[in-house]
Amino acid sequence: MGGDRVRPSAFLVQGLSTFAIAYLTSLTGLIYGWPSYTLEMFQSNGTVLSAPMSSMEVSLLGSLTNVGGLLATPFCGYAVNKFGRKYAAIMYGLPFVISWGIISVARWPPLIILAVALGGLGAAGQAVSSVYISEIAQDSIRGALTSTTVSGYFVGLLFSYAIGGQLSYHHVAYVHLVMSVMYMVILTFLKESPVYLIQIGKDKEAAESLAFYRRVPATSKEVEVEITKIKLQMDPRIDKILQGENDPNATKELIEKQYDQTPRSESQWKFLMKSESSQRAMVAVLLVMSVTILMGSIVLQVYAEPLFKEAVPTMQPNLCSVLLAVTYLLASFLCAFMIDKFGRRPLLTVTSVGSALCNFVLGSQLHLRWGPHWLTAATIYAYSFIYNFGAAVVPFVLTAEVFLPEVRGLGNSMSMACMWIMNFVTLIIFNPLVDWLGLGPVFYVFSGTCLLGATYSHFWLPETKGLPADAIQKLFLKKEGRDKKVVK
DSSP states (O other), X not given: OGGGOOOHHHHHHHHHHHHHHHHXXXXXXXXXXXXXXXXXXXXXXXXXXXXXXXXXXXXXXXXXXXXXXXXXXXXXXXXXXXXXXXXXXXXXXXXXXXXXXXXXXXXSHHHHHHHHHHHHHHHTTHHHHHHHHHHHSOGGGHHHHHTHHHHHHHHHHHHHHHHHTTSOHHHHHHHHXXXXXXXXXXXXXXXXXXXXXXXXXXXXXXXXXXXXXXXXXXXXXXXHHHHHHHHHHHOTTHHHHHHTTTSHHHHHHHHHOOOOOSOOOXXXXXXXXXXXXXXXXXXXXXXXXXXXXXXXXXXXXXXXXXXXXXXXXXXXXXXXXXXXXXHHHHHHHHHXXXXXXXXXXXXXXXXXXXXXXXXXXXXXXXXXXXXXXXXXXXXXXXXXXXXXXXXXXXXXXXXXXXXXXXXXXXXXXXXHHHHHHHHHHHHHHHHHHHHHHOHHHHHHXXXXXXXXHXXXXXXXXXXXXXXXXXXXXXXXXXXXXXXXXXXX
């Protein structure tokens, strides 16, 4: 860690740039939070639309965002390598601008539904945001900065809930539209990722980008060393060289021998098929993403309102939603501070165990009714905090950092696609499971899934805290890698 000291000025620039990039996930929070306080009005006779929405239209309004996200996610891997991280990130802001533009003027229900689906296309851009942030952040603060993509979502969710209870329907739409335009404008002031610039053979521009984010001269030794390190991570021989680490000449060869950095025509899929470390990293990321989503958080988000109405009937539903969003946000901020201090694996393991306990308590309360009603609400808030303190964030941090530059876009796209699919699967199987087992016992199943996640994390997940991409590959190339320390 000592070799990756972050200057205060560099921390400020990287931090502000990260917030600007993570702003995209705040826009996602806006589009997800908006229906919760407009559906009742859309269905009433006093609707601002040309006619009240039917039950089918309401169902589509709540679900098509996920469909849009799933459809657009596979394009992320292509976009980050074709247009660059910066312009791909800007491009994914455009669907939000179009979406809120339509919502601001439309009165026909199908157009509103179409607008929300378009917003889902923009939501897929989180994969681009994660790649962009991970490539401008220094290794020692990469976890904290990458985790802001999750915090950004909760900021948007909370902001949307807050203004939804204060402003009129059209004023809310106008505010969201302005915020979407602001995102695209702000990103124009950032530098492109140095990794992408090296990929396309623009070493001089890459040095300038590194100088901008590190706050050092472009001709400094630090920039030169970082460019060399990035090029080594792109070397197609890297797996063989890392596997031959016991040969004292291997590292010397890797550093000294130059290889052609002109853009290659080899696809990301072909590179993935050739790279054993990338394949193992992909399996680990998809497994962690799947298990953490199957821990039941998405179900609680969808069904929290009826549970809260039963537990605390005197509290306004909007206030419950705001408090839940505050809980999510505080937990994710705390995670950002802790993830580079304690590491990914311990945080995921501990919060998975805590989530298991909360799910078990909630399940037994719903099943046996052994405690007062307020205990249901308290358990939901406790679970939301613990889960978002680690288990909700770590998969996105891992996705951003475990892949080599050549497959980073593909890896992030597949991870995000996995997220959309598992969210859909979890919600689809929830009601049949409730019919079969009962509501309480379903949370016992979620509790068991949490324990499975904790077991995998503790025994098999490599610790990637503060490591560069090439050192992380070494962990995935070794069965004993999770217990090895990489000396930088």
